[in-house]
Amino acid sequence: MADPKYLKFDTLSLHAGQKPDATYGARAVPIYQSTSFVFQDTDHAAALFNLERAGHIYSRISNPTVAVLEERIAALEGGVGAVATASGQAALHLGVATLMGAGSHIVSSASIYGGSHNMFAHTLPRFGIEATFVDPRDPKAYAAAIQPNTRLLFGETLGNPGLEVMDVAAVAAVAHDHGIPLMIDNTFATPYLFRPFEHGCDIIMHSATKFLGGHGVAVAGVLVDSGQFDWEGSGKFPTMTEPYAGYHGLDFAEEFGPGAFIMRARTEGLRDFGAAMSPQTAFYILQGVETLPVRMQRHVENTREIVKYLCGHEAVAWVIYPELPDHADHNLAKALMPDGVGAIFSFGVKGGRGAGAKFIESLEIYSHLANVGDAKSLIIHPASTTHQQMDAAALKAAGVGEDMVRMSVGLEDIRDLIDDLGGALRRSQR
Amino acid sequence: MELTVEGRKVFAATGGKAFDPSLPAIVFVHGAAADHTVWKLQTRYFAWHGRGVLAIDMPGHGRSDGPCVPTIEGLADWLIAVLDAAGLARAALVGHSVGSLVTLEAAARYPDRVEDLALLGCAFPMRVNDELLDAARDNDALANQLTNAWGYGRAAQRGRHTMPGLWMLKGGMRLLEDAGDGVLYNDMNACHIYEGGERAARALSCRTLSIMGEKDIMTPLKQARKTAAQIDGVREVVIPAAGHIMMDEAPDKTLDALRDFLPQPT
Missing domain, CATH: 3.90.1150.10 (Aspartate Aminotransferase, domain 1)
Incomplete structure (x- = not known):
C-alpha cells in the first residue's frame, strides 16, 4: 500500500511554515521587525496591492514571522489557512466581521468565555448584530434558535468554565442544514487534543495566549479556515460571493475557492480593522507551539x-x-x-x-x-x-x-x- | 463568466476583470480534479495587464456542468468549442498536467487557433501509478491523499506559501475533496490512455514553453525534459525545488516564466 508520507503532528509543530533562512541560514524563525517591505519595482508594487501577486506589503496585513505562525497553526488544525491577530478576542471579532454586517444574528453556546459573551450580548448589538444563547449540549436548541438572518453558530470545544463538551459534529450538521458555518473556540483543547475540522466545524479561533504559547508572556489570537464551507451554495454570504469594491470588484469565492474566507479576513479585516499580531508576539507564540x-x-x-x-x-x-x-x-x-x-x-x-x-x-x-x-x-x-x-x-x-x-x-x-x-x-x- | 458549449454551462474565471474578447486572450486549463482557482496567482496579473483571461473549469469540474470528458482528444475539441463560445479566433493556451495534454492536443489539431502554448508539468506518456488509478476508480480517499502528496513537492510539506498564511497542502486537498466521485479517475485515466503526445508534439507550429518542477514526482524532471525535447524550438524553464503543482508552490516564478514567454500586449 502506497503511503502519502505527510509530516506528522509533532513534526509540523516544529517545522510547518518555515524553511531555514535563505540568506544567513538561521535555524530559528527570524523576527522580521519591519513595518514594511521594499517593492521590486512599480509594477510589483501595484500587483501586490491588487492581489495579482502574493507577498508582504505592510505588517498590519502580513509579516514573514507572523506568516510562519499562521501556516503552522493552519497545518496543526488541518485548515487551508490562518490569520494571526492581536488577541483571541480580535480573532473572534475578525471572524464575525468577515461573515456578516448589521442586521445579522449569531446563535452561541451560553457557556463561553465571559469576554466572548460580552461581545455577543452587549457590544455587537451596537453594530446591529444580535445573539441568542443556547445550551451547548443541545443541538436542537441551536436549531430552534436559528433565524432567517442567522449567519453563524458558535461554541467552545470545552465550555468555560463548566467544561461542557460540545458535540461538534451534531452542531455542525445543524449549521450546515441551514447553510450556516460553525465556528469553534478551540483554545482549551488545542489541536493536539481535538481537531474540530475533522468533525465538520468550518472556522476555528484560538486565544493563542493560552496553551499554544504556554508561557504567559504574549497576548495573541488566531483565526483558521477549514476551506470546506460552501459559500456559493449557501447564498447567505455576500462578503464571500459578491464583488467587493474594496478590491475592484473581487469575488473572493470565485478567485480563491477554498481560501475565500481567510483571504477576505486578511485583505479586508486586517487591512481595515487592523488588529494585527506583532512579529515579536508571533515569535513568542512559535516558541510555545514547538513544544x-x-x-x-x-x-x-x-x-x-x-x-x-x-x-x-x-x-x-x-x-x-x-x-x-x-x-x-x-x-x-x-x-x-x-x-x-x-x-x-x-x-x-x-x-x-x-x-x-x-x-x-x-x-x-x-x-x-x-x-x-x-x-x-x-x-x-x-x-x-x-x-x-x-x-x-x-x-x-x-x-x-x-x-x-x-x-x-x-x-x-x-x-x-x-x-x-x-x-x-x-x-x-x- | 459563464459560457455555453454544446448546451452545457462552462465556467471561466476572468482574473477579476470583465472579459474583453478584443484583447489578446490567454486560456488557462487546470489539472486533475482541480478547477480555475489553481491559477489564482497568475490570472489576476494578466487580466490587469492588458490580457483577456479565461481560466476555465473543465466539464464536470468546479462550476462547469458535467459530465466529464474521458479522453484528451475529446477535451481538446471541447476546448476549441470554448474559444468559439467566447468569440475568440485565437488564444494563447496554458495547461497544467492533464490540462497540458489537452492544450498540447488542441494546439496540434487546431494550429490556426493557438497563438502560443505553455505546458506546465507536462510529460508523455503520462502513465499513472496503478495503485493510484485503482484507488481513484474506487473513489477511495487514498487516491486524494496520494494525488495531493505526490502533487506537491517535498519542500511544500513544510509550507511557506508565498501568500501569507495559506497552508497549501490542505488547499490542494480541499479541491480534490470537492471534486465529485469519478472526477479524479476520469482525469487520471484520460492521461493514462493518451497515446498522441509524440504525434501532437511533432505537429506543433506555435511557440511553446515548458515549465517544469525540479522536484516533480508526478511528471519527473527527466521525463518532462525528454518530452520537451520532442518539441521544436521549445523554451524550457525549470523551477527550483518545486513539485508538480508549481503555480501554487512557486506562484511568482511561474508567473514570471509565463510573463516572459507571452508577448506583452501593445
Whole structure:
C-alpha cells in the first residue's frame, strides 16, 4: 500500500511554515521587525496591492514571522489557512466581521468565555448584530434558535468554565442544514487534543495566549479556515460571493475557492480593522507551539492526578472534569478526546465563597490570576472575575456558581502541586 | 463568466476583470480534479495587464456542468468549442498536467487557433501509478491523499506559501475533496490512455514553453525534459525545488516564466 508520507503532528509543530533562512541560514524563525517591505519595482508594487501577486506589503496585513505562525497553526488544525491577530478576542471579532454586517444574528453556546459573551450580548448589538444563547449540549436548541438572518453558530470545544463538551459534529450538521458555518473556540483543547475540522466545524479561533504559547508572556489570537464551507451554495454570504469594491470588484469565492474566507479576513479585516499580531508576539507564540505536543501530554497527566486527589478530599464539595464518570459529557469526551480532555477544570470548596477565597489566598505555587493555559498552574474565582459582567441568569446558564474555583494545571512537579493544594484546603476549613 | 458549449454551462474565471474578447486572450486549463482557482496567482496579473483571461473549469469540474470528458482528444475539441463560445479566433493556451495534454492536443489539431502554448508539468506518456488509478476508480480517499502528496513537492510539506498564511497542502486537498466521485479517475485515466503526445508534439507550429518542477514526482524532471525535447524550438524553464503543482508552490516564478514567454500586449 502506497503511503502519502505527510509530516506528522509533532513534526509540523516544529517545522510547518518555515524553511531555514535563505540568506544567513538561521535555524530559528527570524523576527522580521519591519513595518514594511521594499517593492521590486512599480509594477510589483501595484500587483501586490491588487492581489495579482502574493507577498508582504505592510505588517498590519502580513509579516514573514507572523506568516510562519499562521501556516503552522493552519497545518496543526488541518485548515487551508490562518490569520494571526492581536488577541483571541480580535480573532473572534475578525471572524464575525468577515461573515456578516448589521442586521445579522449569531446563535452561541451560553457557556463561553465571559469576554466572548460580552461581545455577543452587549457590544455587537451596537453594530446591529444580535445573539441568542443556547445550551451547548443541545443541538436542537441551536436549531430552534436559528433565524432567517442567522449567519453563524458558535461554541467552545470545552465550555468555560463548566467544561461542557460540545458535540461538534451534531452542531455542525445543524449549521450546515441551514447553510450556516460553525465556528469553534478551540483554545482549551488545542489541536493536539481535538481537531474540530475533522468533525465538520468550518472556522476555528484560538486565544493563542493560552496553551499554544504556554508561557504567559504574549497576548495573541488566531483565526483558521477549514476551506470546506460552501459559500456559493449557501447564498447567505455576500462578503464571500459578491464583488467587493474594496478590491475592484473581487469575488473572493470565485478567485480563491477554498481560501475565500481567510483571504477576505486578511485583505479586508486586517487591512481595515487592523488588529494585527506583532512579529515579536508571533515569535513568542512559535516558541510555545514547538513544544505543544509534549506540554499537552504533561498538562493532561498532572490534571488527572490532581482531579483524582481532589475527588477524594473531604474539603472538596464537587469536581467537574469530563473524564470523571459522573460528568454529563463523559462518554462524548472519551470519544472525542481520547488523549485527554484538557488541563482546565472546576471544583467547589466546602464552605462556600468565604472558604473558596481563603483557599485561593492560601495557595503558594498556584498563581491567582485571569488566565489559563500557562506552563505554571493558575487558579481563579470566575463569578467575581472572568464572568463578573454576567447577570444571575447568565451565570446560571453558564453554570457558574458562587463556590466555583477554576484551575488551569501547569507543568510543575505533581508532588509539589498536590502538597500546595492540601495545605490550602486545610487552611480553608479552619 | 459563464459560457455555453454544446448546451452545457462552462465556467471561466476572468482574473477579476470583465472579459474583453478584443484583447489578446490567454486560456488557462487546470489539472486533475482541480478547477480555475489553481491559477489564482497568475490570472489576476494578466487580466490587469492588458490580457483577456479565461481560466476555465473543465466539464464536470468546479462550476462547469458535467459530465466529464474521458479522453484528451475529446477535451481538446471541447476546448476549441470554448474559444468559439467566447468569440475568440485565437488564444494563447496554458495547461497544467492533464490540462497540458489537452492544450498540447488542441494546439496540434487546431494550429490556426493557438497563438502560443505553455505546458506546465507536462510529460508523455503520462502513465499513472496503478495503485493510484485503482484507488481513484474506487473513489477511495487514498487516491486524494496520494494525488495531493505526490502533487506537491517535498519542500511544500513544510509550507511557506508565498501568500501569507495559506497552508497549501490542505488547499490542494480541499479541491480534490470537492471534486465529485469519478472526477479524479476520469482525469487520471484520460492521461493514462493518451497515446498522441509524440504525434501532437511533432505537429506543433506555435511557440511553446515548458515549465517544469525540479522536484516533480508526478511528471519527473527527466521525463518532462525528454518530452520537451520532442518539441521544436521549445523554451524550457525549470523551477527550483518545486513539485508538480508549481503555480501554487512557486506562484511568482511561474508567473514570471509565463510573463516572459507571452508577448506583452501593445
